[in-house]
Amino acid sequence: MKDQPSPLRETDDDARKLARVLLRSARHAAIAVLDPETGFPFASRVLVATDIDGTPVILVSQLSAHTRALARDPRASLLTGEPGKGDPLAYPRLTTQCVAEPVERSNAFYERIRTRFLARHTKAKLYIDFPDFLFFRLKPETASLNGGFGRAYQLDGKDLVIQSAANEEIAAGAAETVRDLIERYPDVEESLATRLKAPESGSWRICGIDLSGFDMISGDFLLRYEFETLAVDADHICSNISKIAYSIP
CATH class of the missing domain: 2.30.110.10 (Electron Transport, Fmn-binding Protein; Chain A)
Incomplete structure (x- = not known):
């Protein structure tokens, strides 16, 4: 057989x-x-x-x-x-x-x-x-x-x-990283929702970041985006997110 x-x-x-x-x-x-x-x-x-x-x-x-x-x-x-x-x-x-x-x-x-x-x-x-x-x-x-x-x-x-020695540092500064990103780009969350074709809902907000990507939430909807490559630090995360939000399609 x-x-x-x-x-x-x-x-x-x-x-x-x-x-x-x-x-x-x-x-x-x-x-x-x-x-x-x-x-x-x-x-x-x-x-x-x-x-x-x-x-x-x-x-x-x-x-x-x-x-x-x-x-x-x-x-x-x-x-x-x-x-x-x-x-x-x-x-x-x-x-x-x-x-x-x-x-x-x-x-x-x-x-x-x-x-x-x-x-x-x-x-x-x-x-x-x-x-x-x-x-x-x-x-x-x-x-x-x-x-x-x-x-x-x-x-x-x-x-x-995620296997990275930078995990702890990213976790400790996550809230500040997101806050700084929004201060720099006030419409970044709205732009991300549009670019990622998020379901129509209320306002979307970033609810989590890590070296591999970020999460957005709106009501009962949760959206996960994974970066193409692993980020190395908070600046790299912010750079990746801004490119996704504002790059030319």
């Missing part, structure tokens, strides 16, 4: 970029954990943000079933990617297998994660500081990308995160 051809395509840069966009453009996701009582998979929905290196972050109540499950077994899968009109299976989606790491309030990077999360989920301010709520970083181990019919890829966790 002849060996069947593999359904997987060779993972290339386009696949890696699509996977990162699917993960970083998600405002919510389905999470699957292992029920500690039965061992059965347990699926739920969680709000998602990303840390400065692209690692997904969730905010959960310690009273929820999936939080109790993660406390016993940190393995989890996260499904991201939104369907549109027609066949839901024709749209790209990403399943990321992760190891959940709790983020204690005493951690040096807790405020960074809190700030980045609230930039996407402003309504979470109502409960984010409740004592029974906590963050988990979901460290990617492997990922399965389905880019649509006939486009399946297997990725390593490292394909989804």
